[in-house]
Amino acid sequence: GDSVTQMEGPVTLSEEACLTINCTYTATGYPSLFWYVQYPGEGLQLLLKATKADDKGSNKGFEATYRKETTSFHLEKGSVQVSDSAVYFCALSHQGAQKLVFGQGTRLTINP
Amino acid sequence: KAGVTQTPRYLIKTRGQQVTLSCSPISGHRSVSWYQQTPGQGLQFLFEYFSETQRNKGNFPGRFSGRQFSNSRSEMNVSTLELGDSALYLCASSFGDTSSGNTIYFGEGSWLTVV
Secondary structure, X not given: OOEEEEOOOOEEEEOOOOEEEOEEEEOOOOOEEEEEEEXXXXXXXXXXXXXXXXXXXXXXXXXXXXXXXXXXXXXXEOXXXXXXXXXXXXXXXXXXXXXXXXXXXXEEEEEO | OOOOEEEXXXXXXXXXXXXXXEEEOOOOOOEEEEEEEEOOOEEEEEEEEEOOEEEEEOOOOOOXXXXXXXXXXXXXXXXXXXXXXXXXXXXXXXXXXXXXXXXXXXXOOEEEEEO
């Protein structure tokens, strides 16, 4: 079945550092890929998405590129802020399905 | 426009009881899905409803059930509660069409504690 694997957390960085959170997936066909973010005590917010190979999703300074050849969708940001501290989830879904398959989440803490 | 609304936000139940959680989707959205989030198992898909019909189901026992009303609002029910049912239950909604990348929006969740 489908699966998503994220890098182990927690990840702790200093403000203005570069961020990469790795995400790889196993799925048949061509799924859509997503990054969701969860702030403490809240639900999930969509951060960015990509629906086909080589698409780049971007939002709030975060970027991720859909790499079919390496089945990856790594999340990157050039300069993180304290407000980026949250749990980040990589997820996939198939066309026509409303079911998301999530990775285990990566907790990110940014220190001032 | 209003987001996905879940009620109640927090509740405590006793083992053996049942619980009903409610979800109002974003206006115009016809698909509602439910997820369970626990520290051990992460985020797991429970089921999805579209136009009052269950369209997809995850691997949960029959104690977990749901329904959707004609106005797209949804409820999920857990009967004979177990300690392991303690979790954050998230509702999500979308237009539910078959296009790729159909964005799914989440509510803030209902925190259930079983004691």
